[in-house]
Amino acid sequence: MSTFDVLRISGSGLYANRKWMDAVSDNLANINTATSTDQSAFQERMVTVEATDYGSGRGGVQVTGAQFGSAEGRLVYEPSNALADADGYVRYPDIDMADQMTQLIQAQRSYQANLSSIDRATEAYKAALQLGKG
Amino acid sequence: MIADATMTALHAALSGLQQRSEATADNIANIDTPGYLASRVDFESTLRNELANGETATGGQGAVTQSTDPTNTNGNNVNLDTETTIATETGLRYQLALNALDSKYSLLRSALRTS
Numbered sequence: 001m002s003t004f005d006v007l008r009i010s011g012s013g014l015y016a017n018r019k020w021m022d023a024v025s026d027n028l029a030n031i032n033t034a035t036s037t038d039q040s041a042f043q044e045r046m047v048t049v050e051a052t053d054y055g056s057g058r059g060g061v062q063v064t065g066a067q068f069g070s071a072e073g074r075l076v077y078e079p080s081n082a083l084a085d086a087d088g089y090v091r092y093p094d095i096d097m098a099d100q101m102t103q104l105i106q107a108q109r110s111y112q113a114n115l116s117s118i119d120r121a122t123e124a125y126k127a128a129l130q131l132g133k134g
Numbered sequence: 135m136i137a138d139a140t141m142t143a144l145h146a147a148l149s150g151l152q153q154r155s156e157a158t159a160d161n162i163a164n165i166d167t168p169g170y171l172a173s174r175v176d177f178e179s180t181l182r183n184e185l186a187n188g189e190t191a192t193g194g195q196g197a198v199t200q201s202t203d204p205t206n207t208n209g210n211n212v213n214l215d216t217e218t219t220i221a222t223e224t225g226l227r228y229q230l231a232l233n234a235l236d237s238k239y240s241l242l243r244s245a246l247r248t249s
Contacts, residue, residue: 006159013163020166051164059160061167110165113214117159120221124155124228128148131232132239 005059006121012060013114016049019063020107023047027093028100034076034090036083041073042093070094136242143185144235146193150177151228153196158221161212169209172201172217 023045030042046067052060072094079088137145154175164170177196184191205211 005156009156009159009163013159013165016163017166049164049167051160051167051170059156059163061163106166110162113162113165113218114159116218117162117221120225121155121159124225127229127232131236 004121004125007118009060010114010117010121012052012062013117014111016047016061016063017107017111017114020047020049021104021111023066024100024104024107027095028097028104030093031095031097031100032092034078034081034083034092035073037075037085037089037091039091040071041091042095043071044069044093044095138238139190141235141238142193143181143191144231144238146177146181146184146191147231148228148235149193150175150181150196151224151231153177155221155224155228157198158217158224161217162214162221165210165212165214165217167210170212171205171210172203172212174199174201 027044033042035041046069048064048067049061050064052058052062073091074094075089076092077088078084078090081090083090154177157173157175161170161172175196175198180194180196181191201211203211203213203216
């Protein structure tokens with residue numbers, strides 16, 4: 001436990017949620033990225049997190065890495081596409097737009113919740129710093 | 135002695151409340167972490183006992199327990215509304231304890247001036 005620990009803890013929350021939003025926007029940006037059938041499709045990126053030293057009282061959250069979605073993607077018949085194979089198929093990533101948007105909102109709200117924590121803690125710390133001055 | 139029983143008690147309360155606000159911040163930071171259970175801090179029981187027995191408040195760490203609220207599908211049981219309520223209450227009580235401590239210091243100051 002250090003003096004301004006709430007700021008560190010909520011800061012880790014901000015970081016984790018920003019990483020999540022980064023991953024989601026990357027997924028959305030590549031939602032229409034076609035590849036030829038002999039290559040793997042763009043894989044959806046899912047950030048994994050875990051509580052920092054859970055139970056030790058250190059607190060916070062940390063990004064542990066990412067999991068990847070299907071490399072197979074979905075095959076779409078698009079003979080006019082320059083990347084189409086002999087049968088006229090191309091590979092598109094298997095990413096659901098609605099799912100990504102839901103995740104984006106979730107990450108955004110969590111980010112805001114952590115920001116409110118920081119605001120509240122700052123108020124308390126400021127008041128504590130005025131102690132004995134009155 | 136400059137620090138009397140009231141001051142040590144207030145000091146213990148401040149550090150307990152500080153610990154609780156850390157726990158709340160931790161809960162909010164882990165609001166989407168799979169398998170995370172919200173932590174709850176209790177320093178009041180110890181403090182109350184110490185004061186009732188006429189002991190000096192130790193200001194030690196409060197007891198941390200895990201919330202027994204039902205979890206959602208990913209095993210997490212943090213509720214933002216609960217956490218916000220706790221955080222707001224903790225913040226106000228922290229200010230209250232600070233004000234009380236501040237008045238103690240004012241008294242001390244006046245005592246130092248009257249000589």
